[in-house]
Amino acid sequence: MTIILGIFLLTLLVIVAIGIVQAEDLFTGVMLTGIFSLLMAANFFVLDAADVALTEAAVGAGISTVLLLGGLALMPGRERRPRKMHWLALGVVTLTTMMVVYATFEKPRLGDPQAPVHQHVAPWYLEMTPELIDIPNVVTAVLGSFRGYDTLGEVIVVFTAGIGVLFLLGLPGAVGERRPEELAAGRSYLGHHLIPQVLGTLLIPFILLFALYVQFHGEYGPGGGFQAGAIFAAGMVLYSLIAGEREALMIITPRTLMILMAGGALLFGGVGVLTMLLGGGFLDYNVLAQNPVTGQQWGILIIELGVGLTVTGVLLAIYHAFAARGR
Amino acid sequence: MTDLLSWLLLLTGSGFVLTGGIGLLRMPTLYARLHAASLTDTLGTLLILLGIIVQAGFTLAAIKLIAIALFLLLTGPTASYALANAALLSGAVPKARLLDDL
Amino acid sequence: MYTVACIAILITMILAIIRALAGPSVYDRVLAVNMFGTKTVLLLSVVAFLYGRPDFLDLALAYALINFISVLAVLQFFENKPTDGDRASEEIR
Amino acid sequence: MEILGLFNYWVFAVLLMVGFYAVIAKPNMIKKLLGLSIFQGAVFLLYITMDKVEGGTAPIIQSGVTDAIYSNPLPQVLILTAIVVGISTTALGLALVVRIYEAYGTVEEDETQRLDLEE
Numbered sequence: 001m002t003i004i005l006g007i008f009l010l011t012l013l014v015i016v017a018i019g020i021v022q023a024e025d026l027f028t029g030v031m032l033t034g035i036f037s038l039l040m041a042a043n044f045f046v047l048d049a050a051d052v053a054l055t056e057a058a059v060g061a062g063i064s065t066v067l068l069l070g071g072l073a074l075m076p077g078r079e080r081r082p083r084k085m086h087w088l089a090l091g092v093v094t095l096t097t098m099m100v101v102y103a104t105f106e107k108p109r110l111g112d113p114q115a116p117v118h119q120h121v122a123p124w125y126l127e128m129t130p131e132l133i134d135i136p137n138v139v140t141a142v143l144g145s146f147r148g149y150d151t152l153g154e155v156i157v158v159f160t161a162g163i164g165v166l167f168l169l170g171l172p173g174a175v176g177e178r179r180p181e182e183l184a185a186g187r188s189y190l191g192h193h194l195i196p197q198v199l200g201t202l203l204i205p206f207i208l209l210f211a212l213y214v215q216f217h218g219e220y221g222p223g224g225g226f227q228a229g230a231i232f233a234a235g236m237v238l239y240s241l242i243a244g245e246r247e248a249l250m251i252i253t254p255r256t257l258m259i260l261m262a263g264g265a266l267l268f269g270g271v272g273v274l275t276m277l278l279g280g281g282f283l284d285y286n287v288l289a290q291n292p293v294t295g296q297q298w299g300i301l302i303i304e305l306g307v308g309l310t311v312t313g314v315l316l317a318i319y320h321a322f323a324a325r326g327r
Numbered sequence: 328m329t330d331l332l333s334w335l336l337l338l339t340g341s342g343f344v345l346t347g348g349i350g351l352l353r354m355p356t357l358y359a360r361l362h363a364a365s366l367t368d369t370l371g372t373l374l375i376l377l378g379i380i381v382q383a384g385f386t387l388a389a390i391k392l393i394a395i396a397l398f399l400l401l402t403g404p405t406a407s408y409a410l411a412n413a414a415l416l417s418g419a420v421p422k423a424r425l426l427d428d429l
Numbered sequence: 430m431y432t433v434a435c436i437a438i439l440i441t442m443i444l445a446i447i448r449a450l451a452g453p454s455v456y457d458r459v460l461a462v463n464m465f466g467t468k469t470v471l472l473l474s475v476v477a478f479l480y481g482r483p484d485f486l487d488l489a490l491a492y493a494l495i496n497f498i499s500v501l502a503v504l505q506f507f508e509n510k511p512t513d514g515d516r517a518s519e520e521i522r
Numbered sequence: 523m524e525i526l527g528l529f530n531y532w533v534f535a536v537l538l539m540v541g542f543y544a545v546i547a548k549p550n551m552i553k554k555l556l557g558l559s560i561f562q563g564a565v566f567l568l569y570i571t572m573d574k575v576e577g578g579t580a581p582i583i584q585s586g587v588t589d590a591i592y593s594n595p596l597p598q599v600l601i602l603t604a605i606v607v608g609i610s611t612t613a614l615g616l617a618l619v620v621r622i623y624e625a626y627g628t629v630e631e632d633e634t635q636r637l638d639l640e641e
Contacts, residue, residue: 001432003526005476008439010533012446013567017537017560019450021544021553029556031458034499035449038469040563041488045473047530048593049570050485050580053473055605056566057491061466064559064609065499069506071616072552075623086547093539093546100535109527111576113591118575122594130583138581138595139602147599154603161610168617190508193412196501199405203398207494214487221484221582226606227491234495241501311606318613325620334430341437344468348441351448351464357456360448364464375434375471379478382430388483392474395486395493399467402497406463409497409504414456417507482579 003110006046013039030068037064050222051139054214058227062234063315070322133296135219143224144300148283151303152268155310159265162314169321171254190242200242207235215308219297225304229311236312237319245323252316260313267306271299333381340374343367357414365407372399431479438472459503466496530571537564549631551619555612562608569597 016036023029037060044053108115129141143151190196215228240248252260272283280287285299350363376396383389442465449461473489537560544557578591581598619629626634 007526007529010530012442014533014536016446017540020556020560021540025455026552027455028458029553031462032449033556033559034462035446035465036563038465042469042472043567044570045476045488047570047574048578048580049573049598050488052570052598052602054488054491055602057488059605059609061492062495062498066502067613067616069502071620073506073509074620075629089543089547093543097535097539101532104528104531107528107531109524110530110571111574113575117572118594122596125595126581126592136583138583139598142595142599151603154607157607158610161614164614165617168621190501190505195408196405199401203494210490210494222487226602230606231491231495234498238498241505314610337430337434341434344441345437348444351461352444357454360457361460364460368464368467372467372471376474379474382478383483388486391486391490395470395474395489398493399470403467406497406500409500410456410459410463413504413507
């Protein structure tokens with residue numbers, strides 16, 4: 001059953017991917033990217049990766065379509081020369097596909113417990129997590145503690161990408177800096193649509209609450225800072241859509257966005273420095289409390305919070321940068 | 328008894344979901360497709376989720392499923408509204424109204 | 430039992446993808462994407478029970494909560510960019 | 523049936539190359555970005571395929587269950603972070619394209635090259 005479901009979803013994935021590449025209208029391409037992301041999440045779920053599927057869901061449903069549309073609104077929506085085949089490229093691509101497919105015959109089959117990837121550190125993680133950290137979600141344990149350096153690096157990358165977007169597009173200034181008529185001219189929100197407005201106002205608290213649940217429940221079920229940050233940002237994007245960007249920027253001001261972006265990464269790094277000051281290694285949470293296991297749990301809780309803050313800040317700042325450019 | 332009820336809900340739900348899919352594919356105009364897809368979407372979804380809730384009994388999972396059903400019940404029609412509005416805004420006039428104008 | 434619902438949902442997914450690829454107007458595609466989103470929520474809920482790990486319903490909950498944001502973004506996109514010549518030509522049939 | 527165990531890898535290969543085709547053959551930069559995200563998706567799929575263990579379940583330890591088989595947590599950690607990094611970098615690319623459009627008035631690669639040569 002599982003394997004048939006998987007094959008089915010993967011085939012759809014390939015069809016949609018070809019559809020994206022062949023779409024003449026870029027808007028169509030962006031919409032198909034939405035389906036691509038949904039299929040990806042379903043595939044991850046079928047392959048027993050609940051955390052990854054939740055991340056794909058949070059990012060794909062709430063953020064990526066909105067961002068791509070925000071970029072597309074600033075430029076013409078069509079490719080100039082639709083549907084021209086590039087024969088050389090097609091040849092190269094076909095040849096490489098065949099080579100990669102040939103190479104896969106050496107790979108272990110799907111789900112083979114003897115595959116090399118399952119022989120290395122993974123069994124150790126699965127075995128030692130209950131003893132050393134004592135939280136049910138091994139993915140969170142590996143993310144926060146065993147491979148904390150990695151995660152810190154990724155957070156810095158996200159932060160850098162956010163800074164890069166702000167360098168290129170500029171963050172909208174504080175609300176006072178804009179002339180009122182300038183703000184009134186851009187009717188870039190859905191305030192006059194009553195139904196989305198009422199419903200959005202109703203749902204935003206639930207979305208934000210759910211984001212907090214995902215953030216702090218990450219040690220017990222699928223979730224964590226990355227997912228929670230994306231969901232929280234999606235909630236604020238929804239607010240920005242229905243109440244106007246100006247209102248949204250009054251709640252989370254550009255200054256606050258900066259503090260969120262940098263603060264999260266600093267919090268993460270700060271925990272590392274703190275553990276060093278307390279006599280442990282960098283990001284060695286054992287020293288944070290009397291009991292090493294409690295220390296580990298505290299450390300993971302704090303760094304996940306840092307991750308969540310940075311991801312929220314970066315995604316929101318990127319959204320506002322694109323939206324402000326459109327006015 | 329529970330099994331029978333849950334079977335019934337899941338089967339009718341699946342029927343509605345399929346009808347919606349066929350309607351989405353086969354209806355002749357955009358607004359007809361919108362109509363076919365949005366109505367069956369809400370009903371079929373609710374029935375299937377109810378069918379699972381009956382199976383789950385009174386657990387945390389059931390509460391989550393009720394929340395999912397509630398949110399889908401709210402967001403589905405809103406999305407349809409937003410979509411129809413976007414279509415209308417960019418000048419796609421329903422066919423029936425075109426006939427009236429003649 | 431879940432398998433029947435699963436198959437119905439998967440067939441509907443194919444139909445939605447055909448509509449999304451065929452168009453003809455952009456709104457048909459958005460409609461198909463939206464419908465595909467609801468079907469994914471259903472599929473995830475059903476599969477979570479099929480696998481016997483109902484604690485993974487969080488995933489379906491996330492989709493149920495935030496999937497319609499993209500449709501609202503589409504509405505806003507067309508409000509800001511009313512009718513450009515390209516799109517008017519492929520209007521509704 | 524045994525050979526179907528490789529199907530995920532074949533899909534990975536095809537997706538990878540579909541994305542790559544968009545990057546090298548399509549002149550439109552937004553299309554290139556979409557191709558890049560397909561490419562990214564293919565890599566995610568490869569990693570997540572490797573985490574699957576037959577008869578296993580997601581690596582969230584169930585209390586009271588001792589004989590459960592869990593899938594490999596390591597690829598999941600790598601890809602979980604990579605998805606968020608992926609959307610940030612896509613946004614960065616999109617920002618670059620927006621600036622290119624503002625400077626050249628087009629997002630077609632060959633046209634920007636021609637405009638560069640004319641200067």
